[in-house]
Amino acid sequence: GGILWRLVLQFGPPSLLNDALAGPSLDVTTWGIGEVNSQSWDNSVTAADIAMLIGVSGTGSCWPPHDVWNSSCRWKGFWSDADEQWFQLHLRNLSSGNTEAGKTRKDWK
Numbered sequence: 001g002g003i004l005w006r007l008v009l010q011f012g013p014p015s016l017l018n019d020a021l022a023g024p025s026l027d028v029t030t031w032g033i034g035e036v037n038s039q040s041w042d043n044s045v046t047a048a049d050i051a052m053l054i055g056v057s058g059t060g061s062c063w064p065p066h067d068v069w070n071s072s073c074r075w076k077g078f079w080s081d082a083d084e085q086w087f088q089l090h091l092r093n094l095s096s097g098n099t100e101a102g103k104t105r106k107d108w109k
Contacts, residue, residue, distance in 0.1 A: 001079060003069040004045075006087055007053050060104040062094055068108045 001009075008016060055062030069075055074083065093101040 002066065002075060003064060004050065004053060004066050006079060006083070007063060010087075010091070011053075055102065057102065060102050060107065062102045063090070064103075064108040065105060068105065072109075 013019075050066060051061075053063075054065060064072070074086070090101065
C-alpha cells in the first residue's frame with residue numbers, strides 16, 4: 001500500500017482490517033452505494049474521503065496527495081523502512097503543532 005494505506009492504518013479504527021477482509025459493506029450490498037457491476041461489488045473511496053484522510057485545508061494538506069506520492073521518486077511500489085521513517089518524522093512534526101508541516105500540492109512535488 002501507499003500513503004493512503006499507511007494513513008488508514010494509523011488513524012483508522014482497530015476493526016478496519018477485519019472489516020476490509022469481511023468483504024463489501026452493507027452500503028454496497030444493501031443500498032448499492034459503491035462500485036457495483038455484474039461481476040463484482042466493492043466499496044469505493046471518494047475524492048472527499050481522500051481529501052479528509054490527507055487533511056486538505058484551504059492552504060494545502062497535512063499529507064501528500066495520493067497521486068503526488070505515487071509519482072514521487074520516494075515511492076517504489078511498496079512501503080519501505082525509509083517510507084516509515086519519513087512517515088513517523090512527519091507525524092511527529094504535525095503532532096508538535098509545527099505549522100509548516102503541511103504543504104501545498106506544489107510543495108509536495
